[in-house]
Amino acid sequence: MLQFVGGAAGAQVRRPGVPAVQGAENRREPPLDADDNFVIGPMYVPAPERKTVEGVPQGKVQQFVIDSKETKLLNPGIARKEFGKVDPSNPKTLIVETHDIDYKRAVTVYVPAQYKPDTEAPFLVVHDGPGPNKNPNLGMKTVLDNLIAQKRIPPIVVIAIANGGGDAQGHERGKEYDTMSGVFADYIETEVLPRVEKNCGVKLTKDPDGRAAMGSSSGGSAALIMAWFRPDLYHRVLTTSGTFVNQQWPFDSKFPDGAWGFHETLIPNSPKKPIRLFISVGDADLLNPNVMRDGMHDWVEANNRMAKVLKDKGYEYQYLFCRGAGHGIGNAQAQFLPHALEWVWKGYAPKKDK
Numbered sequence: 001m002l003q004f005v006g007g008a009a010g011a012q013v014r015r016p017g018v019p020a021v022q023g024a025e026n027r028r029e030p031p032l033d034a035d036d037n038f039v040i041g042p043m044y045v046p047a048p049e050r051k052t053v054e055g056v057p058q059g060k061v062q063q064f065v066i067d068s069k070e071t072k073l074l075n076p077g078i079a080r081k082e083f084g085k086v087d088p089s090n091p092k093t094l095i096v097e098t099h100d101i102d103y104k105r106a107v108t109v110y111v112p113a114q115y116k117p118d119t120e121a122p123f124l125v126v127h128d129g130p131g132p133n134k135n136p137n138l139g140m141k142t143v144l145d146n147l148i149a150q151k152r153i154p155p156i157v158v159i160a161i162a163n164g165g166g167d168a169q170g171h172e173r174g175k176e177y178d179t180m181s182g183v184f185a186d187y188i189e190t191e192v193l194p195r196v197e198k199n200c201g202v203k204l205t206k207d208p209d210g211r212a213a214m215g216s217s218s219g220g221s222a223a224l225i226m227a228w229f230r231p232d233l234y235h236r237v238l239t240t241s242g243t244f245v246n247q248q249w250p251f252d253s254k255f256p257d258g259a260w261g262f263h264e265t266l267i268p269n270s271p272k273k274p275i276r277l278f279i280s281v282g283d284a285d286l287l288n289p290n291v292m293r294d295g296m297h298d299w300v301e302a303n304n305r306m307a308k309v310l311k312d313k314g315y316e317y318q319y320l321f322c323r324g325a326g327h328g329i330g331n332a333q334a335q336f337l338p339h340a341l342e343w344v345w346k347g348y349a350p351k352k353d354k
Contacts, residue, residue, distance in 0.1 A: 028040060029335075029336070029339055030318060030320065030339065030343075032339070032342060032343055032346060033346075034318065035311075035315070035316050035317055035318060036311070036318065036319070037307050037311070037319045037321065038318070038319065038320055038321070039320075039321045039322075039323065040320055040321070040322055040323070040332060040335070040336065041283075041322050041323035041324045041325060041332055042323040042324025042325075043324070044324075044325075044331050044332050044334060044335040045335055046334040046335060047143070047334065047335055047336070047337065047338045047339075049142070049143045049146040049147060049338040050142055050143055050334065050338075051142065052142050052145075053145075053146060053149075056145050056146055056149045057112075057113030057114060057145065057148075057149060058113055058145055059110050059111055059112040059113050059141060059144060059145055059148075060110070060111050060113075061108060061109070061110050061111075061136050061137060061138050061141060062108075062109050062111070062136065062199065062200050063106055063107065063108045063109070063132065063133065063136035064106070064107055064109075064195065064199045065104050065105065065106050065107070065132055066104065066105050066107060066191065066192070066195065067102070067104050068101075068102050068103045068104065068105075068164070069102055071187070071191045072190070072191070073183065073186060073187040073190065073191060074164065074172070074175075074176065074183075074184075074187050074191075076100040076101060076102060077100070077101045077102070077103045077164045077172035077175075078098045078099070078100060078101065078171065078172055078175055079098060079099060079101045079166050079171055079172065080096050080097060080098045080099070080166070080169075080171060081097070081099075082097070083096075083168075083169075084096030084097075084169050084249075086293065087251075090251060091293060091294050092246060092251065092256055092257070092258075092294050092296075093249065093250070093251035094169050094249060096169050096249060101172070103164050103172060104132075105161065105162040105163070105164055106129065106130060106131050106132045106133070106136075106162045107129065107159060107160070107161050107162070107192060107195065107196065108129050108130050108136050108137075108138055108159075108160040108162075109157065109158070109159055109160075109196055109199075109200045109202075110138050110141055110144060110157065110158035110160075111157055111200055111201075111202055112144065112145075112148050112155040112156065112157070113145075113148075114148060114155040115155055115157065115202060117201070118203065119203060120203045120204060120205040120206070120207075120210075120350075121155065121156065121157045121202055121203065121204055121205060121210075122154050122155075122156045122157070122205050122207075122210035122211065122212075122345075122348065122350065123156055123157040123158065123159055123204050123205065123210070123211060123212070124156050124157075124158045124159070124211075124212045124213070124214055124341075125159050125161065125188060125211075125212070125213045125214065125223075125226070125234075126140075126158060126159065126160040126161070126213075126214045126215065126219075127161060127163065127177065127213070127214070127215030127216075127218075127219030127220075127222050127223060128162070128163055128215060128216065128217075128219045129159075129160030129161045129162045130160060130162065131162055138158065138160055140158070140337065143337055143338055143341070144156070144158060144341075146338075147338055147341060147342060152338075152342045153341055153342055153345045154210075154345060154348055154350070156212075156345070157196075157200075157202055157204065159192065159193075159196055161188065161192060163176060163177065163219075164176055167218075168218075168247060168249075169247065169249035173218065174218065174247060174249060175249070176222065177215070177218035177219055177221060177222035177225075177243075178218050178221060178222070178243065178247040178248045178249065178258060178259065179225070179248055179252075180225060180229075180248055180252060180254075180255035180258060180259065180261065181225070181229055181252075182225075182226070182229035182230045184222060184225070184226060185225075185226040185229060185230040185233055185234070186230070188226070189230075189233060205350070207350070207351050208231065208232055208233050208234055208235045208274075209235045209236075209274075209348060209351075210348060210350060210351075211233060211234045211235065211236065212234065212235075212236035212237065212238065212344055212345070213226045213227060213234050213236070213237055213238075214237070214238040214239070214344075215238075215239060215240075215242075216239070216240040216241055216242075216328050217240075217241050217242070217243050217327065217328065218243040218247060219239075220239030220240060220241060220242030220243060220244075220279075221239070221242050221243040221244055221247070221259040223237045223238065223239055223242075224237050224239065224242065224244075224259075224262065224275075224277070225259065227273075227275045228262070228266070228273065228275070231273045231274055231275060234275075235274050235275055235276060236275070236276050236277075236344050236345065236348075237275060237276070237277045237278070237279075237344070238277075238278045238340055238341070238344045239277070239278070239279045239280065240280050240281075240328060240329050240333055241280070241281055241282065241285055241286070241299060241303075241327050241328050241329055242259075242279055242281070242299075242302070242303060242306070243259060243299065243302075244259045244260060244262050244263060244299075244302040244303060244305075244306050245258065245259060245260050245288075245296050245297045245298070245299060245302050246258035246259070246260045246294055246296035246297065247259065257296055258296070259302075260296040260302060262306065262309075263302065263305035263306045263308070263309045264305075267306075267309045267310065267313055267315075268309050268312070268313065272313055272314060272315065275315065275316075276315075276316040276317070276344060276346075276347075277310060277315060277316070277317040277318075278317070278318050278320075278340045278343055278344050279303060279306055279307065279310075279317065279318075279319050279320075280303075280319065280320040280321075280322060280329060280332070280333075280336070280340070281299060281300055281303035281304075281320075281321060281322065281329070282300075282322045282323075282324075282325030282326050282327065282328075282329040282332065283300065283321065283322065283323050283324070283325065284324070284325060284326040284327075285299040285300050285303075285325075285326060285327050285329075286298075286299040286327050287299070287300070299327070303319070303321075304321075306319070307319040318340075318343055320332070320336060320340075
């Protein structure tokens with residue numbers, strides 16, 4: 001069964017069988033000490049860390065809501081009624097009619113049982129967080145409880161931020177996640193994190209090595225965009241079905257290929273940045289050639305290309321090519337999420353007070 005999480009409007013699902021990136025090693029679970037490409041699947045077994053274990057300390061989940069009318073950035077939001085049409089003068093973008101909107105977003109926060117008051121905690125930002133709920137929950141809570149108790153990851157605070165609504169070009173989610181700039185990282189820094197500290201009684205680290213971002217589809221590209229444009233804020237990135245394709249809107253001549261530019265020009269032609277990346281894609285992931293016809297809307301090719309340029313540039317990265325998995329790779333993620341979290345946080349050590 002294919003799971004869809006976010007993604008581009010009008011996207012198509014390819015048939016399984018797309019070849020993995022060249023040289024990938026077939027493994028059930030990649031090693032923690034390797035920076036390379038790996039193939040897993042097509043059969044997956046949910047990780048044992050997803051089961052509640054008696055005696056393991058339980059973190060708490062809290063939630064609050066941010067009203068766009070109360071923020072300086074991303075106020076107002078945008079939305080559209082109809083999907084855009086290809087700009088006849090520029091096949092790399094769409095003509096979209098949008099209108100301003102007010103919106104609210106839920107922020108769901110996991111605080112581990114091991115958190116010590118008045119100490120700065122490392123944290124993970126998760127895109128496409130859940131909506132408002134009187135009894136908020138976080139799907140990865142049990143995994144976090146178990147990994148932290150086993151000391152496989154540090155006692156991280158997890159901040160799951162709902163998107164601003166809609167999807168793709170002309171909607172707030174697309175603007176937030178697909179824009180090639182540091183604006184969304186700035187929004188989180190100035191509008192979200194202070195509210196987390198105030199509402200949840202925690203202090204969050206300023207150390208970029210203790211900050212990670214995670215997301216699926218456009219949430220995945222957003223995670224890398226945050227770290228790429230603000231490496232002073234984030235050093236760790238985890239993506240599933242990352243939208244490293246040309247979804248940016250409005251068009252920006254400085255980044256004419258949108259997130260496709262990461263593997264086309266930005267990573268190959270820029271000095272190596274202090275970013276540790278875990279990326280993954282399904283062999284039945286999205287293929288969307290009929291919207292913009294720009295040759296930059298193939299999720300599998302995009303992620304394969306990402307793996308190549310990351311390896312060529314000497315980045316600390318791990319790439320999973322997941323057979324028998326569609327967009328969002330939910331079936332594969334059920335198996336590899338504990339490994340991915342552990343790999344992303346490998347090497348982290350909190351800075352000692354001077």
